[in-house]
Every structure is written in C-alpha cells, then in structure tokens.
C-alpha cells in the first residue's frame with residue numbers, strides 16, 4: 283500500500299513515476315469506499331486523480347498556488363495534503379469541508395463553492411507575486427463547465443492582456459453537472475475529436491517540408507521536437523487569440539503524458555492553457571456510466587451503486603417540477619430557464635415534455651436573468667429556476683433588468699434556507715434580505731408543498747411584474763396535494779393556530795417549529811397565535827396593524843439572515859407607520875457564515891428551535907398572563 287505513506291506532497295515526490303499509477307488506483311479505491319459512507323462529489327474527484335497527482339508531483343504547493351475552481355474536486359488534493367485520516371468526517375458537522383478551506387490547510391490557498399472564480403483569483407495571486415518579486419507558480423484548475431461562467435471569461439480577457447506567468451489547467455470531461463452546454467463546450471468538443479485538427483497537423487507538416495531549402499530541415503527539427511511541433515498546430519486557437527499558449531488536448535489519465543505536457547507548459551513565461559481530457563467518474567463503473575447522477579452522491583452500496591436516498595414525501599423540488607409540467611400544459615407562455623442545474627432544479631421531466639421551452643444556459647446566472655427579462659418583455663412567462671445561493675450572482679440583473687423594468691419574470695428559488703452538507707457557500711439565507719428591498723418584486727414562501735403549488739398558480743396568474751416563490755432543500759410535509767390550484771390573494775397571511783397572548787410570524791419551514799413552541803407554551807397557559815407569513819413582500823399590513831391594536835408580543839421566525847430579513851421588514855413597518863411600543867423579537871440566522879453539517883445541526887447552532895422560541899416568548903409575555 284503506497285497511500286498510507288503519503289501524508290504530505292513531499293512523501294509523494296519520493297515515489298518513482300512508475301509508482302504513481304498504482305497509487306492512483308489506491309486513491310480511487312479510497313474515494314469509492316469512503317464516500318459510500320459519507321456521500322460527496324464522487325464523480326468529479328474520480329476524474330482528477332492523475333491530474334492532481336501530477337500537479338503535486340511536479341510543482342510545489344503551497345509555495346506554488348493551486349486554485350481549484352468550485353473546489354468540489356479537491357478531495358485528492360486534500361488526501362495528498364495530510365487530511366486522509368479525516369475523510370470519515372467529510373461534509374459532517376465540524377468535520378472536513380467538501381470544498382477547499384483555508385482554515386483546513388496551508389495548501390488550500392483559495393476557497394470556492396461557487397463556480398468560475400478561480401481564474402480571477404489566480405490573476406490576483408499572479409499580480410501579487412509579481413509586485414512582491416515572487417517567483418512562485420500560480421495554477422488554476424478549472425472545469426469545462428466552470429469555463430462557461432461569465433467571470434471566467436472576464437478573467438481570461440484580463441489574463442491574456444497582462445501576459446503574466448499563469449497556468450490554467452482546463453479539466454475537460456464534457457460535463458457540467460449535467461452534460462455541458464454552449465458554443466464553448468461545442469468548441470472544446472471539436473478540439474477533442476476534430477479530424478480536421480489531426481488533418482491540419484499532417485497538412486502543416488507536408489507544407490513545411492515543401493518550403494524550399496529550409497523546409498526539410500524545419501520539418502526534421504519539428505520531428506525531433508515532436509512535442510513542441512505538435513503544439514505549433516494549435517487546436518486551441520481561441521485561447522491563442524486571447525493571448526494564451528495552448529497545450530493539448532492531452533489525456534488526463536496518462537500520467538507520463540500529463541507530466542510531459544505540464545513540464546512544457548511550465549517553461550512558458552506567460553499565460554498558458556493546458557487542455558486536459560478526463561472522464562468524470564473514472565474507475566467506478568456506476569459513476570462512469572452516469573456522471574450526472576454521481577456528480578453529488580448520497581451514501582451508497584458500492585457493488586450495486588444503489589444510493590441510500592432519504593425516504594419520505596416528495597422533495598419540494600420534485601413538486602415544483604411536476605407542477606410546472608401541469609401548468610405548462612395549460613399555458614403555452616411558460617418557458618423554463620436554468621443556469622446549469624436542470625437535474626437539481628427538478629426540470630428533467632419538463633425538459634422531456636417541452637424540450638423547445640427548456641433552456642439550460644450553462645453556469646451563467648447573470649445571463650439567465652436578463653435572458654428571462656427579454657423573454658418576458660416579449661410576452662412569454664419565463665420561470666427562472668435557480669438555487670438561492672447561485673442567484674446571488676445575478677443581483678444587478680434582477681434589480682436593473684427585471685424589477686426596475688417591472689418585467690413579469692417568475693423566480694423559482696430552490697435551496698432556500700440551510701442546505702446541510704454543502705455548507706456556508708451554498709446556504710440560501712440571503713435572498714429574503716436582498717430581494718425584499720427591491721421595488722416591484724413579490725416574494726412568497728409556502729408552508730408546505732401543497733401551498734407551493736398554489737403559489738405557482740398565483741405567479742402564473744400574476745402579470746403585474748416580477749414574482750418569486752422560494753422553497754427549501756427538504757422533503758415536503760406529506761400533505762395532500764389539491765388537484766385544483768387557486769391563486770392566493772397577494773399580500774395575505776394565514777393564521778394556522780389561534781392565540782391571544784402572543785403571535786409568531788413564521789416563514790416556510792419555520793412554521794412547524796413555531797407550532798411546536800406554541801403547543802408547549804399552551805401547556806403553561808400561554809396561548810400563542812401562529813401565522814403563516816407566506817408573503818415576505820408585500821406583507822399583510824392589515825394583520826400587522828391588528829397585532830398592534832391587540833398589543834401582544836410578536837416573534838418573527840425565518841430561516842434567513844436576521845439582518846435585513848423578514849423580521850427587519852416587520853420592524854420597519856411599525857416604524858414607518860409610527861406605531862411604537864411593540865414588543866417584537868426577531869429570530870433568524872445570525873450575522874456569520876454557518877458551516878457544513880446537517881440542517882438539524884445548523885438549526886440548533888443558530889437557535890432556529892422551538893426551545894429558543896419558547897424562551898423568547900416567555901421573556902416577552904408578562905408573568906401575570908402566564909399564571910392565568
């Protein structure tokens with residue numbers, strides 16, 4: 283066993299080249315075995331075993347900066363930098379992070395989780411090196427999916443202009459999470475398999491030999507330095523035109539060839555692209571056969587590849603996807619737009635049913651938003667299906683192109699709230715705060731999956747401007763689903779439990795938490811009203827005024843940033859209405875980034891619990907009432 287002797291990259295460098303291949307096999311076995319228990323991004327990491335070995339074998343992390351785009355494919359890097367023993371805690375509470383994490387290791391020089399940031403960060407580190415007289419390498423590892431992100435293209439433009447020494451290793455496996463899309467992906471595909479490319483090489487060789495006098499010598503020289511000649515015929519002309527020296531495409535599982543190519547690229551004193559062809563999921567047949575499904579795996583049985591999915595009612599995502607198909611049948615205006623998350627957003631069925639009304643635009647949240655604005659401007663009903671956290675990328679497009687222009691775009695915001703194992707880079711805890719402050723937008727959150735369906739109908743019937751419904755990454759409550767869907771009057775809340783001593787204004791998944799607290803308080807003689815605050819904007823102002831008239835304490839409860847969130851909106855309302863003296867307690871996500879773990883552990887860490895609500899209400903309700 284070679285792997286057990288690898289604690290740091292220095293241990294790796296002591297191996298012979300011949301030992302790297304058996305080591306790669308051991309690493310794959312380690313990944314498949316460990317992730318069968320913890321789950322995680324198996325397919326991406328199986329695809330970069332040789333590549334990560336080559337980088338750590340040839341270059342000197344952490345002096346040389348390895349920057350992983352997204353960072354979901356950094357498990358091998360973590361194994362080689364002293365963290366193998368912690369893989370049993372991968373993505374667990376207080377355990378190993380599933381992405382690169384500076385606090386975990388000096389080798390983790392750049393954190394991500396969101397895609398397409400590596401090239402910009404690499405440029406920053408290259409300039410910092412040059413301004414401080416450094417000589418270290420800066421190496422970004424970016425996937426073909428991440429390359430479709432706008433930030434990556436902005437960075438390529440800058441890097442090519444500055445001409446500083448910087449290596450971009452393009453890990454091209456033809457996959458984003460789903461199969462990669464777009465003209466850039468098609469271009470890469472052509473390079474990978476382009477007969478013309480191979481033909482062009484022969485033609486150029488033939489041409490060179492025909493050049494009088496020197497041709498023969500030149501061709502012979504070319505033959506002698508076959509490798510560099512091979513790079514003379516540049517398939518990566520697009521990169522070359524942007525100022526990069528292009529190397530590749532090279533087999534990303536052939537360690538010898540990888541080393542040779544990386545060594546060549548390292549000699550260039552300017553920006554280079556090394557185009558590496560890999561197979562996502564390599565070495566584990568189930569993942570190779572379906573790298574979309576195995577991009578992010580839950581625990582599984584190794585032999586059968588059967589994932590141990592959580593049982594229970596359908597996820598909110600599934601209900602969204604099936605309801606959208608129902609609505610699209612009735613309303614031809616509906617088109618669905620996703621920035622590279624067709625599967626995760628529950629749109630696989632919709633894409634099958636309505637292929638010409640489904641648009642996967644790549645990892646391009648900004649473009650997706652303004653693309654929807656254009657669709658709406660021409661009378662269609664675009665449904666922007668997006669994870670809350672990734673929608674952060676499109677903030678200006680939402681403000682400037684959609685809300686200001688008051689265009690009828692529908693936002694289907696998934697992963698709203700804590701997401702569990704993906705942790706701080708993926709929680710959807712900011713959209714309440716950043717959406718509610720934008721004029722013209724309506725923001726809703728359902729109490730259960732049945733109300734989600736009615737909200738989707740509400741949004742379909744609403745043509746006044748932008749409207750959003752948000753839902754969490756959890757199973758529904760298992761409530762019956764109404765056949766007939768009716769629009770909910772905009773701005774109306776719902777009392778789900780009567781009570782006269784206090785009121786809890788709860789949003790979405792916080793309603794069960796509020797009900798649990800109310801039941802417990804009832805046993806102490808404190809009757810607490812629970813309100814389904816299903817419209818975050820506009821709020822139910824009549825109900826807010828009524829609460830003031832009743833002069834009862836109010837607790838707001840949301841799985842979102844307390845700062846600027848729904849509770850802040852309630853405080854603002856009373857202030858703006860010059861209603862003073864209200865006893866109001868805002869309960870939400872505190873002002874720090876909550877790390878990975880289970881959603882339950884995250885609730886407990888920040889106090890989104892019935893116990894917390896009970897404590898706060900007891901502090902607010904006068905003791906005399908409790909005696910009654």
Ligand SMILES: Cc1ncc(C[n+]2csc(CCOP(=O)(O)OP(=O)(O)O)c2C)c(N)n1
Pocket residue numbers: 326329351352354355395396397424425426427428429453455457458459562577621622623645647672675
């Ligand atoms: C801004 C943003 N949008 C979407 C995602 C979701 N996401 C995570 S990995 C991934 C695909 C990345 O593809 P690629 O870069 O080719 O890496 P691979 O998984 O193929 O190794 C996507 C879309 C994200 N992390 N960040």
Ligand SMILES: CC(=O)[C@@H](O)[C@H](O)COP(=O)(O)O
Pocket residue numbers: 352354395459577578626697701704755
């Ligand atoms: C790395 C990344 O951003 C995605 O793979 C993300 O982890 C998917 O999240 P879900 O598992 O919630 O679809």
Ligand SMILES: [Mg+2]
Pocket residue numbers: 425426427428453454455456457458462
């Ligand atoms: Mg890819």
